[in-house]
Amino acid sequence: MRFSGKQTRTILKPAYLAAVGILGLASMVNTLPQTLGEFDRMGVWGFLVFMAMGILSEWANVPLARGAMSLSFAVVLPTFVLYGPGAAAAVEVVGYLIGTAGDNRGWRVKLFNSGQYALTVFIASLAFQAAGGTRSLSLGLSQLIAIAIFTVVYFAVNHALVGLWFTLYNPEESALVIWGEPAKWEGLTYLITAPLGLAVVTIYSVGGLMAAAALFIVSFVAALIFRLAFRLDHLNQELRTLYESAQALGQGLDLAAVEEKVLDIVGRLAPYDLVSLFLWDNVGQVLRAVSGLPKGNDLEGRHFRLGEGLIGEVADRRTVEVVQHPEGGTPSAGESGWQALPSKVIAPMATEEGLVGVLVLGSSHPGCYTEEHVRLLTIFASQAGAALSRALRYQETRQMAITDSKTGVYNYRFFYERLIDEIRRHEARDKPFSLIFVDVDYLKGINDRFGHQIGDEVLIQIATLIKENVRTTDEVARYGGEEFVVLLPGAGGDEALAVGERIRRSVEAHDFSSSLAYGPARVTVTAGVATYPEHATQPDELIFRADEAMYSGKHRGRNRVSLYTGVTALPESGPA
Structure with missing residues (x-):
């Protein structure tokens, strides 16, 4: 053997x-x-x-x-x-x-x-x-x-x-x-x-x-x-490290940057072979692993409910847990991955408002974590909790400022800023991009027959269907009323046309009545496509071209996707 x-x-x-x-x-x-x-x-x-x-x-x-x-x-x-x-x-x-x-x-x-x-x-x-x-x-x-x-x-x-x-x-x-x-x-x-x-x-x-x-x-x-x-x-x-960590954490509001600083500072406070940062998802009522080292560790992508496993128990009790097999000892039978590490510290991060998350450290060295390590990590977890809470509130506030409250996609003002950014990026990289203008067919009739509440629910479902049929790099925004726009970086006209057709078919095949107490079973959309710089070189001009292509489809019977062709007088510039 x-x-x-x-x-x-x-x-x-x-x-x-x-x-x-x-x-x-x-x-x-x-x-x-x-x-x-x-x-x-x-x-x-x-x-x-x-x-x-x-x-x-x-x-x-x-x-x-x-x-x-x-x-x-x-x-x-x-x-x-x-x-x-x-x-x-x-x-x-x-x-x-x-x-x-x-x-x-x-x-x-x-x-x-x-x-x-x-x-x-x-x-x-x-x-x-x-x-x-x-x-x-x-x-x-x-x-x-x-x-x-x-x-x-x-x-x-x-x-x-x-x-x-x-x-x-x-x-x-x-x-x-x-x-x-x-x-x-x-x-x-x-x-x-x-x-x-x-x-x-x-x-x-x-x-x-x-x-x-x-x-x-x-x-x-x-x-x-x-x-x-x-x-x-x-x-x-x-004390100097804790003071410097408080200073560093207090300077940023970008959530990803704060998470990176937390992992960096932890390495100066205690040794580890694995560290993972969990944040509390108040909507899903779970702790989600958002970052950690090394990349690809077995806690990456995991989530725990309150009271579930050691991590969930620590979050529920809000007290630090130290698990140490003595030097020369071995983990319990059946333990694997991070659980098999002989030394672990799980520290809750909380503020007066409630739970923020959990910080998990693990070491392959038996008896690794001393009372000093635990004391420092406890203090730091409080600092990190406050900094992450501020960053999360800032992110939520910023998200509210750029999100359409009804449909959950981006609002028009944010979309217009992204459109300008994409034009600048094109000037540097010389890559085309396209715009899809989507209009819900006969939404006024739905509002008149079933009420505006049902009409709003239809808009929410359509917004979800649009997001499901575009790439993660694409931007979906509500233009206003029953109209949506989709920004497709790097996509030419043919590719954007295919995406628009995929959205149209998805909406056409969707049974809207299945999730409504009453309302329409079928809804359709009409979409227009314009490409930068082939069809326009200015943001308002590109929006107008895509809108014109959409109206071309309306005139030809609705429930179709059209690529811009022809020349038309332009409206005045500026966001709506």
Whole structure:
């Protein structure tokens, strides 16, 4: 049986975690008699002090995107010199387990980290012995060289074991992110902690255990101050990002531009492999995915009702939801696509007026989203909700200004502006375009017989039929009364004539009475076609030519489409 790369990784990931964890802890158990012998020689009290120092070093670490900067090696190194590799591994492992007792890492990851810390100490110890090092408080040149080799091997093994784990869990990640960036920060950490560990050994040899502990306490306080400064700088960057995001979102009213800004800013607040923006459709009463990254993600085009699925539930409750499989954990059976991502944040966007939408982030990194990420995304979701709400109101207002309230198509004023724009575009690209003028046959008779309400319903249905029979790039507008116009960019006379004929046949075949309590069963239209620049070079002239072609069809019996021919005096210019 052959396994795919994904299936192989699925098997290797837990196997690797377990193998490293078990092998490392087994090595600790194997060296236990030797370690107990060192306690008899050096005293348990000193070991317990170093154990406490190991725990404190974990509490003073500075978290990074991959791992953390910690004082732990400054404790491991003197413990190794004084008590041997078994005790050094115990200090590292116990310090890690107690120091991280309150986080959300799974037991598999804690087993792996415990094992890899122990393995790292034992492998570095072998290199130390091979270099001629001895566990002596005398720090001669040969001993310093051996300690330097111990440090380099410790760094290399630790980096390799953790890097291989990240590679298995994130095969799509670049080598720079997995190996390069962490190596830079870890290297800086060892450049600081290795000399500090040597200083602890020196102070211990001169002033004893309490003097060494005092030096560590000073270093611990300095690390706490650095951690606080780092934290304050991080908070300052967060506040600056939120301020800049509020400024950026407050400057635009174009909905598409605001959506793009929201996705751009989210990437600066939290990592993601997938982000999707849902907006609330008040008419359809659903949340619709309007934009997202990467393009073509499995949330694209999806919609959810309130309470439907995780996204609908978040929108209904209006509270942020964080879903995190612990590091080393796996998604539930049956989950796929975005649901299978081990880390997800779903944040509602709302204003005092109501729900605006939902922001969805997902990451392939287990345990990716920290409390800081969630806090920032919660604040930003409120900002984004307000900006999107303004853009939506602006779009609705603008749409009302350019839309015919009765039929839902564009009004004449907007159409006239588009016609002028199309003429300018033709001058730049030298492409023709055509105009169809559509008139409903005998609408006055329908109004007189059935009432204006039925006549209005007929106009609405005809407007819908026209839109269904043109391209998405074509513009449909109500000219006035029972007349409609259609602008067809890039279409010549023959093509426009075919479109007009398609509209005519669609209207003729439509059963209007099926959706009316009473009224006409059949209605027809007459249409005229004119092409720019073949028939006219000015907007009013083109409208007049199409209108004249339409009236030509009226004179010939109605329910037909005609292409403009002939020369006629023109009316005065200007929109109606």
